[in-house]
Amino acid sequence: MTEEYHRVVIVGAGFAGVTAANELAAKGIDVLLIDRNNYHQFQPLIYQVATTQIAVTDVARPLRAMFRRTPSVCVKTAEITSIDPGERAVTTADGITYRGGFLILAAGAEANFFGIPGxxxxxxxxxxxxxxxxxxxxxxxxxxxxxxxxxxxxxxxxxxxxxxxxxxxxxxxxxxxxxxxxxxxxxxxxxxxxxxxxxxxxxxxxxxxxxxxxxxxxxxxxxxxxxxxxxxxxxxxxxxxxxxxxxxxxxxxxxxxxxxxGLKASSLLSDTGLPLGKGGRVEVAPDLTVPGFEGVYALGDSANIPDSAGSPLPQLGSVAQQSGQWAGRNILAELEGKRRTSFTYRDKxxxxxxxxxxxxxxxxxxxxxxxxxxxxxxxxxxxxxxxxxxxxxxxxxxxxxxxxxxxxxxxxxxxxxxxxxxxxxxxxxxxxx
Ligand SMILES: Cc1cc2nc3c(=O)[nH]c(=O)nc-3n(C[C@H](O)[C@H](O)[C@H](O)COP(=O)(O)OP(=O)(O)OC[C@H]3O[C@@H](n4cnc5c(N)ncnc54)[C@H](O)[C@@H]3O)c2cc1C
Known part of the structure; x- marks a missing residue:
């Protein structure tokens, strides 16, 4: 079985994953960014693509083009089929395992049909x-x-x-x-x-x-x-x-x-041993790490991120982007031997x-x-x-x-x-x- 190591492995190149990768890339950190698609998509305008108002190329951007000037970010197009958070490792459908010094889970959400027949x-x-x-x-x-x-x-x-x-x-x-x-x-x-x-x-x-x-x-x-x-x-x-x-x-x-x-977190997160809460999302600490799993972060729509009062923040692009940036900064702090800080959401x-x-x-x-x-x-x-x-x-x-x-x-x-x-x-x- 093939195995590859990177300083930081990020699952999901949505708002959260891409922003975290950019934050880390600015300091030249070795990042592996994995997504099942070879593009980053702008979800808030997907409905306009569906209703023929705008073109696919207006909302989807090739990931390799986005990171072509940042050699420390390696992009892989692959379907992740399993996560081992204890080992900070993920495995693709074709059997390749990627292990990280840090693992960021940013796999987003999927439809929740609430068991309604059909x-x-x-x-x-x-x-x-x-x-x-x-x-x-x-x-x-x-x-x-x-x-x-x-x-x-x-x-x-x-x-x-x-x-x-x-x-x-x-x-x-x-x-x-x-x-x-x-x-x-x-x-x-x-x-x-x-x-x-x-x-x-x-x-x-x-x-x-x-x-x-x-x-x-x-x-x-x-x-x-x-x-x-x-x-x-x-x-x-x-x-x-x-x-x-x-x-x-x-x-x-x-x-x-x-x-x-309605939506729920990516089904990729179930059966991983991660602490899951409402909507199947990972319960994270205020600094965005997953309690009990050293070096593992969960962000955006994949996580229940507590606000200052402890209630989970909504599933919004701005929460995903800001949590991605914050997680990147916390990882940089950890690498410099500094303390992580609690995420503060700027509500726009x-x-x-x-x-x-x-x-x-x-x-x-x-x-x-x-x-x-x-x-x-x-x-x-x-x-x-x-x-x-x-x-x-x-x-x-x-x-x-x-x-x-x-x-x-x-x-x-x-x-x-x-x-x-x-x-x-x-x-x-x-x-x-
Ligand atoms: C139709 C729609 C309209 C919205 N409108 C707004 C809005 O107006 N304003 C706003 O703030 N928010 C809006 N949102 C919410 C916002 O888009 C999300 O909160 C945001 O995209 C979450 O970012 P994320 O990075 O957590 O996840 P995502 O952007 O969903 O990214 C997750 C990534 O993970 C990848 N992935 C998932 N599973 C796997 C796997 N097994 N293997 C490999 N890759 C995988 C996916 O391909 C995807 O690229 C909207 C959402 C939708 C669906």
């Missing part, structure tokens, strides 16, 4: 570029089917159901509704687009629970204005090949069900896009509220700054401007034929005799 099989989660490509191809497959034969409309071809009305669900439902209003009429025909329905379902009574009530009311009004049909206070009890069932017994026919109903607030000219933002720790055009511009500005490369920033700006002034979307292409082709046969228990 959800894992039939719903589309939105955590990666690959998820976005599958969803986009499915959406286009359903549209094209309705264009071939309007009988498919009665089977839900033009219905999109988004499950979960948190920020991801609201942004996705808003973007799908906007596509139905602007891009779909140009792609198909205005008459067919007018038959499109977008549903947003959540078991909670309001959208955007982390936000103030006024922001929630604003978001609900804007979503309704955009044509989104809210199904609040209603859980999804089943996802089927041909649609969803809600807790009041309502059935919505659809072949495009988006799952924004939360924001969510609803649609053209409509967004909500609550800025800073004081949660200063913004709504409407100002929040929309703040959202655009923040996301441009956060995108990791100049090419990606320019690309996203061009895509947004193009989209604002035209109805034609160059991203309306099918790249996952396996999700585009839909089996329209009724499920066996639905077959009408």
């Amino acid at each position: 959800a894992a099989e039939h719903a589309f989660p939105l955590y990666s570029v690959d998820d976005a490509a599958k969803l986009r191809s499915r959406f286009l497959g359903a549209l094209d089917a309705a264009d071939r034969d309007e009988a498919y409309i009665d089977k839900g071809a033009l219905n999109v159901v988004v499950v979960g009305a948190g920020p991801t669900g609201v942004e996705t439902a808003g973007a799908v509704a906007e596509s139905m209003r602007s891009a779909v009429p140009a792609y198909l025909s205005p008459a067919l687009a007018a038959s499109g329905r977008v549903y947003l379902a959540d078991m909670l009574p309001s959208v955007l629970t982390p936000f103030r009530e006024r922001s929630q009311r604003y978001a609900e009004a804007k979503l309704r204005e955009a044509g989104v049909e809210l199904r609040l206070d209603l859980g999804v009890t089943e996802v089927r090949k041909d649609g969803v069932t809600l807790s009041d017994g309502t059935e919505i026919l659809s072949r495009t069900v988006v799952w924004a109903g 607030g939360i924001m969510a896009m609803i649609g053209r000219g409509a967004a909500v933002a609550e800025l800073g720790r004081a949660r200063f509220p913004l709504r409407g055009l100002l929040a929309f511009l703040a959202w655009l500005g923040v996301h441009v700054v956060l995108l990791s490369g100049i090419r990606e920033r320019v690309g996203a700006i061009i895509s947004w401007v193009w989209d604002y002034f035209t109805t034609r979307r160059p991203q309306i292409v099918v790249d996952r034929p396996d999700y585009y082709h839909i089996d329209w046969d009724d499920p066996p228990d639905r077959t009408r005799t």
